[in-house]
Each structure stands twice: as structure tokens, then as C-alpha cells.
Amino acid sequence: MPEFDAMAKWYDFDYERRMRKDLPFYRECAAEGGNPVLELGAGTGRITAYLAKAGFDVTGVEISPVMLERGRARIARLRGVAGRAQLLQGDMASLDLRRRFGTILAPFRSFHHLHEIGRQLAALRGIRKRLKPDGVAVIDLVNPDLADLLAADGKLRVSYERKHPKRGTRIVQRFRVRSDLPRQIAYIDYVWDEYRGRRKVGSDTAPMRWRWFHRFEFEHLLARSGLRPIRICGDFNGGAYEADSEEMIFFAVRG
Ligand SMILES: C[S@@+](CC[C@H](N)C(=O)[O-])C[C@H]1O[C@@H](n2cnc3c(N)ncnc32)[C@H](O)[C@@H]1O
Numbered sequence: 001m002p003e004f005d006a007m008a009k010w011y012d013f014d015y016e017r018r019m020r021k022d023l024p025f026y027r028e029c030a031a032e033g034g035n036p037v038l039e040l041g042a043g044t045g046r047i048t049a050y051l052a053k054a055g056f057d058v059t060g061v062e063i064s065p066v067m068l069e070r071g072r073a074r075i076a077r078l079r080g081v082a083g084r085a086q087l088l089q090g091d092m093a094s095l096d097l098r099r100r101f102g103t104i105l106a107p108f109r110s111f112h113h114l115h116e117i118g119r120q121l122a123a124l125r126g127i128r129k130r131l132k133p134d135g136v137a138v139i140d141l142v143n144p145d146l147a148d149l150l151a152a153d154g155k156l157r158v159s160y161e162r163k164h165p166k167r168g169t170r171i172v173q174r175f176r177v178r179s180d181l182p183r184q185i186a187y188i189d190y191v192w193d194e195y196r197g198r199r200k201v202g203s204d205t206a207p208m209r210w211r212w213f214h215r216f217e218f219e220h221l222l223a224r225s226g227l228r229p230i231r232i233c234g235d236f237n238g239g240a241y242e243a244d245s246e247e248m249i250f251f252a253v254r255g
Helices: 002-015 023-033 046-053 065-077 117-130 146-152 215-224
Strands: 037-040 058-062 085-089 101-106 131-142 156-163 170-180 185-196 199-211 227-233 247-254
Touching: 002 065, 002 170, 002 185, 002 199, 023 046, 023 101, 023 131, 037 046, 037 117, 046 058, 046 065, 046 085, 058 065, 065 085, 101 117, 117 131, 117 215, 117 227, 146 170, 215 227, 215 247
Parallel strands: 037 058, 037 101, 058 085, 101 131
Antiparallel strands: 131 247, 156 170, 170 185, 185 199, 227 247
């Protein structure tokens, strides 16, 4: 996935401590579904490492070799997880695994990177196949806010500006979204500019394509894949999904 290869450099800086308050939530999910745990779109191993440290037996599947390399380096640095965490390169739409899992997670909106219906169904059918009979799948999606997407359309926005703790530089991340409403695709261009004083000392860009889902559309996809939703949460505190929730987190079992 070239999009994430380009993002990998900034990924942990962007998300490690900010924004994502989801780790305890996924620990609860893993406790509900049980071992072993499969994470789809494991990225730099943020959740895989956390769950392994919490005592779970976790396999992460990640498509981007650059993200994977960072994830493997993180796992290698971990102490005391001895064999409980592994990261494999793979495509969640063509899972090549023999094991069955008690918990299958698709966290932090990784499912949005499956743009075509065929690939979405292939991923969900793969989840069903790899789920234990009493296992639970948890898929985190954005609750799409079309008014916000349209208001943002084509505008360059600053998502954050902060100091880099190691380099002492100031990083400004900007993004521009263009939405294709009939295709439910958002095209996002990310830019990271790095400044020392007033002088720009670096700049990186990453284009991203992102498919959004609506609630009942996703329920239909689950049904077509032999999965049954048991609840939908709207946040990482387990709150129920509402029209204005930020997240749309599906819990599904074999149907
Ligand atoms: C937003 S990141 C989430 C990473 C990690 N789960 C976390 O929460 O920090 C989404 C990840 O999904 C990966 N991804 C996208 N499409 C994928 C696919 N078809 N199969 C496996 N991984 C995929 C991307 O490369 C990226 O690393």
C-alpha cells in the first residue's frame, strides 16, 4: 500500500500519544473474544504490542512493508512478550492464515482502505472463516459526517502544529480533502512541513484514498458475509452509536 509507505515516517509521531484513546477499549474487546487475537491493518504495531504486553497472543497482518518494518522493530524492542506477538505481511482481503481466532480486530479505521465492494466482502468473509464459533470481530469505522466533508472540500486545513521532541524542530501537518459523494471516496492529501526557526528544513507528502461507509450499508455487507452485528458503539468508552458519534464500531459474530 504505497499510501501508507509514504505515511509511515510520520505515523507514530502523528498518532502515538495524540488522538487515539482506543487501547483500553481493544483490551476489553480481546478479553471479550479471547485468545488468540488477530489485528487487521496492524500498522506500526501500536495495538499488537499493547495487547501482547497485556498478556494476549496477537498476530498482526499489515500490507505496507514500511509500516511492517517499523512494527517489527517495535515488537523486537518489547520485553517479556516472548512469542506472544507476531506481525505478518498480508492483505486483509485475502487472508492466508490457518488458525482460528477468538478476537479479530480491524482498528483505527483500517477497513476504509478497502475501496471496492469485492474486497470489502472478501475481507469480511475471511474474518468469518478465521473466527472461532464463539469469537467476536470488532471493526472500527468513522461515522461519516457529510456536512463536514462538504464544508472541508478542497480547503487546506492545519491538523496540528507542534515541536518534535527529538529533532527540536516544529512540525506543521496540513491536509486537504476532496470528496466524491457518489463513490463514497475521500481523497486526502497530507503535507508535513518541518521548520527550524522560520526556515523550512523539510517537507513530506502522502496522498490517501479513503472509502466511507454508512451504518445500514455496513450491516448489509456483514449479512452478505455470514456475520451478524451484536452491537455498535459510537466511542471508545463503549457508548452506543448515535447519529453524531465520531466512531461507528461494529461488534459482529458468525451469523
Ligand atoms: C490507520 S492505520 C492503523 C494501524 C494500527 N492498527 C493502529 O491502530 O495504529 C491503517 C493500517 O492498515 C493498513 N492496511 C491498509 N489496507 C490494508 C490491507 N488491505 N491489508 C492489510 N493492511 C492494510 C495500512 O497500511 C495501515 O498501516
